Amino acid sequence: MTTATADRRAFILANTSRLRPPHVPELELHLASEVHDLWIRTEEELEAEGLPPPFWAFAWAGGQGLARFVLDHPDRFAGQHVVDFATGSGLVAIAAMKAGAAEALGLDIDPFAVEAARLNAEHNGVALTLERRDAIGEALDTDILLAGDVFYDPNFSLTLEPWFDRLAASGVEIYVGDPGRFYLPHARVIKQAVYEVPVTRILEDAEVKRTTVWRWRAD
Numbered sequence: 752m753t754t755a756t757a758d759r760r761a762f763i764l765a766n767t768s769r770l771r772p773p774h775v776p777e778l779e780l781h782l783a784s785e786v787h788d789l790w791i792r793t794e795e796e797l798e799a800e801g802l803p804p805p806f807w808a809f810a811w812a813g814g815q816g817l818a819r820f821v822l823d824h825p826d827r828f829a830g831q832h833v834v835d836f837a838t839g840s841g842l843v844a845i846a847a848m849k850a851g852a853a854e855a856l857g858l859d860i861d862p863f864a865v866e867a868a869r870l871n872a873e874h875n876g877v878a879l880t881l882e883r884r885d886a887i888g889e890a891l892d893t894d895i896l897l898a899g900d901v902f903y904d905p906n907f908s909l910t911l912e913p914w915f916d917r918l919a920a921s922g923v924e925i926y927v928g929d930p931g932r933f934y935l936p937h938a939r940v941i942k943q944a945v946y947e948v949p950v951t952r953i954l955e956d957a958e959v960k961r962t963t964v965w966r967w968r969a970d
Contacts, residue, residue, distance in 0.1 A: 759866040763808075767867075769874065772810035772842065773949040775818045777849070780840050780871045783808035807839045807864035812948040813900025814839065816962030817928025818846035820944050821897070825850040827924075831894040834858060836886070836901065841868025841879060843897045843928070848877035856880045856893070887914055891923060899928040908934035915939070915967050925967035930960040940965035 752760075767781040783805065821828055821843065829851030835844035838857030845868075847855045857868045857879050865883045872879040887910055896918060902908045915925055916939070929935045930948065943964045950960050 759863050763867050772815050774815040807867040811900045812930035812950045812960035812962045813928035814842045815948045816946045817899040818843045820964040821846040821850050828852050833895045834893045836898045838868050839864050841871045843899050844879050845875050858886050860885050896923050896925045902932045902935040905934050912936050919967045919969045927965045930962040939968050
């Protein structure tokens, strides 16, 4: 373990608690219990490196809904090779392994997210492959791509849509967990399930978010 990795791990352990996401209580993750305090301290610590805020420290509604769907439908995921795009805490990738996936690769550009996902996988007794890289635009050698809460920004969404189209056309099944974000391209997806997911009011505009799991159209 490098010094930088050890420092990130120590920071995560010092600033989170082991908590069970309310919609996926089977799993326990290192999550922020004091939202504002962690957000401010993390931004200060990462400012010099220009890294993003600690999205990895929260169980977002889209991820919780997608993880619930995966756990409730193991027949779709057992034995499959899965990529969890923008894995964050690793919640969805861990759920895929619990559902019997042959392998789950978690991708994220934030090194703190990669380390948080590694810690969370260890704690939940599963093995994940984790990589810090921007895979957008790449062809992926996988059966399934999972993406929780990624359609939150107009420019990012415009980048994801053609990539998802190409992946789906190549035979990759894509499932998206989304709590009603404005930039989800509804014409490209098919509804699979709807959940009422408890969330943190400090981060969202409600205590419960109606969250939908969608499958990307292959046409």
